Amino acid sequence: MSLRQYLTSRVFFLQLLAAAAIIAVIGYLFMHWLTFTTDHGHEIAVPNLSKLTEEQVENKLDELDLDYVLLDSVDYRSEFPKYSVVEQDPLPGTMVKVGRKIYIKINASGFSSVKIPDLIEKTYREAVPTLKALGLELGTITYIPNLGKDMVLEMRLKGRNLKVGDRVLKASKIDLVLGDGKASYVDESQADSTAAAPAETPNDEQ
Numbered sequence: 001m002s003l004r005q006y007l008t009s010r011v012f013f014l015q016l017l018a019a020a021a022i023i024a025v026i027g028y029l030f031m032h033w034l035t036f037t038t039d040h041g042h043e044i045a046v047p048n049l050s051k052l053t054e055e056q057v058e059n060k061l062d063e064l065d066l067d068y069v070l071l072d073s074v075d076y077r078s079e080f081p082k083y084s085v086v087e088q089d090p091l092p093g094t095m096v097k098v099g100r101k102i103y104i105k106i107n108a109s110g111f112s113s114v115k116i117p118d119l120i121e122k123t124y125r126e127a128v129p130t131l132k133a134l135g136l137e138l139g140t141i142t143y144i145p146n147l148g149k150d151m152v153l154e155m156r157l158k159g160r161n162l163k164v165g166d167r168v169l170k171a172s173k174i175d176l177v178l179g180d181g182k183a184s185y186v187d188e189s190q191a192d193s194t195a196a197a198p199a200e201t202p203n204d205e206q
Helices: 003-007 010-038 054-063 124-133 183-199
Strands: 043-045 067-074 085-089 095-097 101-107 113-115 137-144 152-157 167-169 173-179
Touching: 054 067, 054 101, 124 137, 124 173, 137 152
Parallel strands: 067 101, 137 173
Antiparallel strands: 043 095, 085 101, 113 167, 152 173
């Protein structure tokens, strides 16, 4: 039988169909094996780990066949318990595969301290961003007579005057005493009237 006759024969087409069927079966089996080994379609919702301790996180993730990595601690936040989870990645509700690592950050045990910056004779607009950048909060604002309007004259914490370099805990509320910008006008008027008095000539000397 010639090659041309073989290629057009029934035997060749049957062999071709058999080969195609074998390839299809192998491909099907390979895809199922790949799906099984990669856990395709088997995903887990990441739980909310907020405010849990590291031990509680470990127990909860073990039940779900997930793992975790502790990245770091963050500055103390009063709304979270000490040593509890403050941040996590991925976020709660995210669908992940079995064995996925969840990255967490833990709350510190307490507020760290910072040094009071030199805000004396700075303006209110300069002082507020400086305080916030250090993790401090703005407390009560009090105005007293002074030439400099909105100029910082004193810094206080719970009624106690603060000096530059004093250490206070982060998140402390710093009260500011500011100038009202009105003192100079009154003082100068009084000074002018006082200075003019000796210049008057008594009546009995005329």
